[in-house]
Amino acid sequence: MTTTGVDASGGAGTPAPPDGGEPVVSVRGLAKRYGDVTAVAGIDFDVMPGETFGFLGPNGAGKSTTINMLCTLVTPTGGSATVAGHDVVARRHQVRRNIGLVFQDTTLDSYLTAERNLQFHAELYGVPKSVVDDRIHQVLDMVGLWERRGSLVRTFSGGMQRRLEIARGLLHSPRVLFLDEPTVGLDPQTRSSIWDYINELKRREEITIFLTTHYMDEAEHCDRIAIIDNGRIVVLDSPDVLKASVGKDRVQLHTADDSAAIKALKERFGIAAAIHEGAVTFAVPGGEQFVPRLFAELGVPIQAVSVARPSLDDVFMSYTGTTIRDAEASSTDQMRAFVAAFRGRR
Amino acid sequence: MTVQPAVTTPTVVGVRVPEGGMRQDLRAVKVVWQRELIRFKSDRARMLTSLLQPVLYLFVLGTGLSALAAGGAGGVNLRTFMFPGVLSMALLFTAAFSAGSIVWDREFGFLREMLVAPVRRGAIVIGKCLGGATVAAGQGVVFLTLAGLVHVPYTPVLMLTLVAELLLLAFTLTAFGLMAAARIRSMQSFMAVVQMFLLPMFFLSGALYPLSNLPTWLRVLTRIDPLTYAVDPMRRAVFAHLDIPPAAQRVLNPGVTWFGWRVPTMVELALVLVMGLVMLGIAMAEFSRTE
Numbered sequence: 001m002t003t004t005g006v007d008a009s010g011g012a013g014t015p016a017p018p019d020g021g022e023p024v025v026s027v028r029g030l031a032k033r034y035g036d037v038t039a040v041a042g043i044d045f046d047v048m049p050g051e052t053f054g055f056l057g058p059n060g061a062g063k064s065t066t067i068n069m070l071c072t073l074v075t076p077t078g079g080s081a082t083v084a085g086h087d088v089v090a091r092r093h094q095v096r097r098n099i100g101l102v103f104q105d106t107t108l109d110s111y112l113t114a115e116r117n118l119q120f121h122a123e124l125y126g127v128p129k130s131v132v133d134d135r136i137h138q139v140l141d142m143v144g145l146w147e148r149r150g151s152l153v154r155t156f157s158g159g160m161q162r163r164l165e166i167a168r169g170l171l172h173s174p175r176v177l178f179l180d181e182p183t184v185g186l187d188p189q190t191r192s193s194i195w196d197y198i199n200e201l202k203r204r205e206e207i208t209i210f211l212t213t214h215y216m217d218e219a220e221h222c223d224r225i226a227i228i229d230n231g232r233i234v235v236l237d238s239p240d241v242l243k244a245s246v247g248k249d250r251v252q253l254h255t256a257d258d259s260a261a262i263k264a265l266k267e268r269f270g271i272a273a274a275i276h277e278g279a280v281t282f283a284v285p286g287g288e289q290f291v292p293r294l295f296a297e298l299g300v301p302i303q304a305v306s307v308a309r310p311s312l313d314d315v316f317m318s319y320t321g322t323t324i325r326d327a328e329a330s331s332t333d334q335m336r337a338f339v340a341a342f343r344g345r346r
Numbered sequence: 347m348t349v350q351p352a353v354t355t356p357t358v359v360g361v362r363v364p365e366g367g368m369r370q371d372l373r374a375v376k377v378v379w380q381r382e383l384i385r386f387k388s389d390r391a392r393m394l395t396s397l398l399q400p401v402l403y404l405f406v407l408g409t410g411l412s413a414l415a416a417g418g419a420g421g422v423n424l425r426t427f428m429f430p431g432v433l434s435m436a437l438l439f440t441a442a443f444s445a446g447s448i449v450w451d452r453e454f455g456f457l458r459e460m461l462v463a464p465v466r467r468g469a470i471v472i473g474k475c476l477g478g479a480t481v482a483a484g485q486g487v488v489f490l491t492l493a494g495l496v497h498v499p500y501t502p503v504l505m506l507t508l509v510a511e512l513l514l515l516a517f518t519l520t521a522f523g524l525m526a527a528a529r530i531r532s533m534q535s536f537m538a539v540v541q542m543f544l545l546p547m548f549f550l551s552g553a554l555y556p557l558s559n560l561p562t563w564l565r566v567l568t569r570i571d572p573l574t575y576a577v578d579p580m581r582r583a584v585f586a587h588l589d590i591p592p593a594a595q596r597v598l599n600p601g602v603t604w605f606g607w608r609v610p611t612m613v614e615l616a617l618v619l620v621m622g623l624v625m626l627g628i629a630m631a632e633f634s635r636t637e
Binding site for chain 2: 121126131173
């Protein structure tokens, strides 16, 4: 599969970065190395106020490291970044005042009530006493947990805990809310309800959201996404532009003899196909028009065929040459090396 | 699940996070301290199990050994003699392990949340230390209520002295735990390291035997052990409120001596305090570093 160039100026119907003046997150050449392992290899991007900006990539691609650098938890080894106009290294404290962070795994106190968790947070951030009750009411309301404010967190489901964490991240009215894999480990139904809440909060609060995900369907909720692989940004644009850039449809075949079919595709059509998700898969421009030719000329009995418009999966594949699932399988080894290097430092 | 339309949300309540500073840091100390107390209170099992060990030492080991040395301890009940030492034990593990929860918290828990808050990390460490110390001292106070069972009188002055000394010891032990936790990333290694230090510290402190008539090697080791300087003041306090013949006093409560000089109680307590402060300082410096 070849890499298609993306028109950076944006195609038809593209929500370009909202024009809100100064970027609220600005990153230049940001890098982080752990010993010999490069987690983030020099990245550049800007996030504009009010935008929902997504970092999409497999596990181990550098998403969490980037978020940790932007949230002042990890010191970069190269480049620079500002959040809400403050440098993440030199003005750490100012950055912290202006951000909310929802971690990948829960950091709630399970033996406390939902409300108590929020009260501790408010106190830690010095939220003025005069507004604290109203604000707690508001954020709990926003995530649909006001009725459950008096329950211990340990009685909450995974989705409820995640919603409570989002409420907590919002409590001190941050300018940027960082969500690190906000729906990881949740079932699909709960995931989509979390997104309902996130979209609702975007409607109500003036906030910029920076999130990481390795779910393609989630990236669709973003105004712009950056695809990150091996610590580098491969491409950055709106989901629509990215999908348009692929320009090909995805065709999946079930045949009597898959290897013969792959061979025939190569020889007769010059198409490189591979087995993905148990089916012979390839990309071709104008997939629907291609199907009749396929039946006429393939020479291998076809049992079923499906044609799909390009998805973000295809975008990912076209820019990285692999599917996100395969990338995760192979990145397991890299992760091991990474963890070993990290432990070796102590 | 669907989004419930908000019933009552007139206008967005804006919050302005104040500039940091002393007040903000003090608030953080308070939050962390408070959280530590709530956490301990909600964990009844831990409260009970950490009392079991000292009870075993005092009443089982103490009673058993009394039979061996019947009337031998200068007419003083062996359990009465052991009480101050076992009292220090009652908070030894509680203090160190409540500090250890910071290891767990850093990877998974609330601590990560606190580390991105606009407060100094030192404040978080101080709060943790005071919280752990309060919990451990509280544990000691519970054990203190058993004093009457081993003929230690409930004189108010004695009780207050012991509580104050317990607080000091609890502080230093928690600081020690925090210093260890600052460098250690896994709970298992933390447990192993702390056990490795705590048990020898306990056995060398003279908690279970008098510091007089010891062979030189053991005498030297007891003087090096920091816990010695916390146990001795408690024993002095208890013995001051007992009616004991001078000969027995000399054997059982000789105090800590440095080359024949009997170290005054205040110096001992000051030593414990200074050690605690130094270890707390190290822990604060360690936690303030970022990766």
